[in-house]
Amino acid sequence: MNRSKLFARQSELGLAARLAFRNLGRNRRRSLITGAAISFALFFAIILRSLQLGVYGHMVSTVVGSMSGYVQVSDTAYWPSQNLDYSLYEDQQWLERLRQDPEVASAYPRIQGFGLLSVGDRSGVAQWIGLSPEEAQSSLWQTRLASGSWESGPGSVWLGKRLAEQLQVEPGDSLVAMGQGFQGSVAGASWVLAGTLHMGNPELEKRSAIIELKDAQDFSGAYGMWSYVQITPQRREINQDPSAELGARHPLDGAHFLSWQTRMPELIQTIQADTTGGRVILFILYVVIGFGLLGTMIMLxxxxxxxxxxxxxMGMRRGLLAGTVFIEILLLSLAGAATGILAGRIAVLILERYPLRLWGDVAAAIEQQGWEAILPPSLDWSISFTHAGIIVLIALIASAWPLRTVFKTSPVHR
Amino acid sequence: MTNQALLSVQNVVKTYESTAGPVQAVCGVSLELQRGAFAALVGPSGCGKTTLLNAIGGLDSVTSGRIWIDGTEITGLSDRKVIEFRLHRIGFVFQAFNLVPVLNAWENVAFVMELQGLGIKARRDRAYELLSAVGLSGKEIQRPAQLSGGQQQRVAVARALASRPSLVLADEPTANLDSKSTDKLLDIMHELNQKEGTTFLFSTHDPRVINRAEVLFQLEDGRLQA
Incomplete structure (x- = not known):
């Protein structure tokens, strides 16, 4: 391309951009309505998807993150029976190496089993979990305290709030615990209630009894043993599974690394089923918006x-004229998308601070399934950008109509 | 084609397909126009004036025949070359003023020059000069909606001349104007014809234009009358 042609091309592009920008203000009401349609569609898509992913994240973080762990290292025979007899021997050196891994946010050993708690003539089934002192000191557990304190002595127990209510006990009361111990032994102890806990999940709150790791080993007779090591990786997104990588880097004899996705397929299935429903709603929203945009483009x-x-x-090339129309629609859809992202982000931040709480039968039904009846949103920016991309793409697809008109119009059709 | 003819039309035929069958809008027209002429294609509505003008301007193809402008046979050019040719060699003035509504007066005049890649200073200077020539000094930054019909048509004339074309084709340029505006516009075009030596070819049935034209081509039913 010679110098003058290059100059002409630059000049043409400048003209196209100027015409496109000015055309936006030509029919202000239409531009405003079209931009608003894009904004609102994006706003609702962001809210809907943020709430959906936020609820999944909440489910995973309460059930998986704080209880069973994103990744568990256990004896190869431990799952699915979770039998105390398939416990691991303590290996502090291996644990320290694991904790040094940059991909590992935390790693805590635990021992756990099932037992019966009783106070007077009241009793209840509990899942007892022995926590290491480091884990008990973590901010996650510290913030869960509903009553009492984490100050403790030997034989202290912290119960899920609902379990404590069921047993009608308060901090300072004594309880008797019985259960199956290691290799057929009978586990038995008397514990003192040191506090009650919010577990973020009603089902967990009805059955959890937390004790110190050493007390749990003594209680069960599994001295120097761990049921599993609970790992919280740095990357915790639902679609992330670092178990194989970690297993390869930190092998332990007779043990394997299992992700929560492998251990809890029902949770993944619930999320997948719900995701499909959400996608159908978004698809309908996009179809409606798509036809609205198409109508505007036909009018234009x-x-x-x-x-x-x-x-x-006059001598304007069709390609340049089409480019002018394309830039105009691109600018319009980007402006709509930017407004939608901004509004959606503000709404999501408000919902994060004041999460929606369900009530009535819906709340009861959700709690029966084991989840807290709140709708916390996800703050993931990728939701905003993904849906902005989809809506801008829909607008650009709708622009095919005026582009087609440019290529079909004869210069004699004046 | 004679040596001095700017435009040469040889045996041009244009046939349209319609639901009633083929319609011959232009039937074997041949004509020549000398450089610097102020000419008009005249005839009643539907006689083929606009069709012939569109063919001469390369806006529409011909069924048969050949057209030369300034030594270039435009009927033999590819679509891309025709667009390029139009951009540099032909100016248009349409019946409806056909300005770009989002561009102001000087930007409308500079539109073709911008497509040609001229720098902003050259464009602005030429546009202001032409707007002054058509009596629109002081209206340079007004948008078409802020101008009267006559003023808009004068902007269109300035635009047609902006790239110093060999030939300006004006299709019924006075159809939407009152007498006063028509006279003024014709004065301006004639003056520019004299001053810049630009060749003008009108298609019209307006007697005021016919009276001012120095060369007349009479069309009837698509045929040129002697």
């Missing part, structure tokens, strides 16, 4: 047909 094309013909007659 029909209004400008004579102008297109005149510009072609």
């Amino acid at each position: 094309a029909n209004e400008r047909r004579r102008e297109f013909a005149m510009q072609l007659a």
Whole structure:
């Protein structure tokens, strides 16, 4: 391309950008309505998807993150029976190496089993979990305290709030615990209630009894043993599974690394089923918006047909004219998308601070399934950008109509 | 084609397909126009004036025949070359003023020059000069909606001349104007014809234009009358 042609191309592009920008203000009401349609669609898509992913994240973090762990290292025979007899021997050196791994946010050993708790003539089934002192000191557990304190002595127990209510005990009360111990032994102890805990999950709150790791080993007779090591990786997104990588880097004899996705397929299935429902709603929203945008584009094309013909007659190339229309629609959809992202982000931040709480039968039904009846949103930016991308793409697909008009218009159609 | 003819039309035929069958809008027209002429294609509505003008301007193809402008046979050019040719060699003035509504007066005049890649200073200077020539000094930054019909048509004339074309084709340029505006516009075009030596070819049935034209081509039913 020679110098003058290059100059002409630059000049043409400048003209196209100027015309596109000015055309936005030509029919202000239409531009505003089209931009608003894109904004609102994006706003609702962001809210809907953020709530959906936020609820999944909440489910996973309460059930998986704080209880069973994103990744568990256990004896190869431990799952699915979770039998105390398939416990691991303590290996502090291996644990320290694991904790040094940059991909590992935390790693805590635990021992756990099932037993019966009783106070007077009241009793209840509990899952007892022995926590290491480091884990008990973590902010996650510290913030869960509903009553009492984490100050403790030997034989202290912290119960899920609902379990404590069921047994009608308060901090300072004694309880008797019985259960199956290691290799057929009978486990038995008397514990003192040191506090009650919010577990973020009603089902967990009804059955959890937390004790110190050493007390749990003594209680069960599994001295120097761990049921598993609970790992919280740095990457905790639902679609992340670092178990194989970690297993390869930190092998332990007779043990394997299992992700929560492998251990809890029902949770993944619930999320997948719900995701499909959400996607159908978003699809319907996009179809409605898509047809709305198409209507606007058809109107735009029909209004400008004579102008297109005149510009072609003047010597404007069709490609340049099409580019002008494309830039105009791109600017309009980007402006709508930017507003939608901004509004959606503000709404999500408000919902994060004041999460929606369900009530009535819906709340009861959700709690029966084991989840807390709140709708916390996800703050993941990728939701905003993904859906902005989809909506801008829909607008650009709708722009095919005026572009087609540009290529079909004859310069004599004035 | 004679040596001095700017435009040469040889045996041009244009046939349209319609639901009633083929319609011959232009039937074997041949004509020549000398450089610097102020000419008009005249005839009643539907006689083929606009069709012939569109063919001469390369806006529409011909069924048969050949057209030369300034030594270039435009009927033999590819679509891309025709667009390029139009951009540099032909100016248009349409019946409806056909300005770009989002560009102001000087930007409309500079539109073709911008497509040609001229720098902003050259464009602005030429546009202001032409707007002054058509009596629109002081209206340079007004948008078409802020101008009267006559003023808009004068902007269109300035635009047609902006790239110093060999030939300006004006299709019924006075159809939407009152007498006063028509006279003024014709004065301006004639003056520019004299001053810049630009060749003008009108298609019209307006007697005021016919009276001012120095060369007339009479069309009837698509045929040129002697």
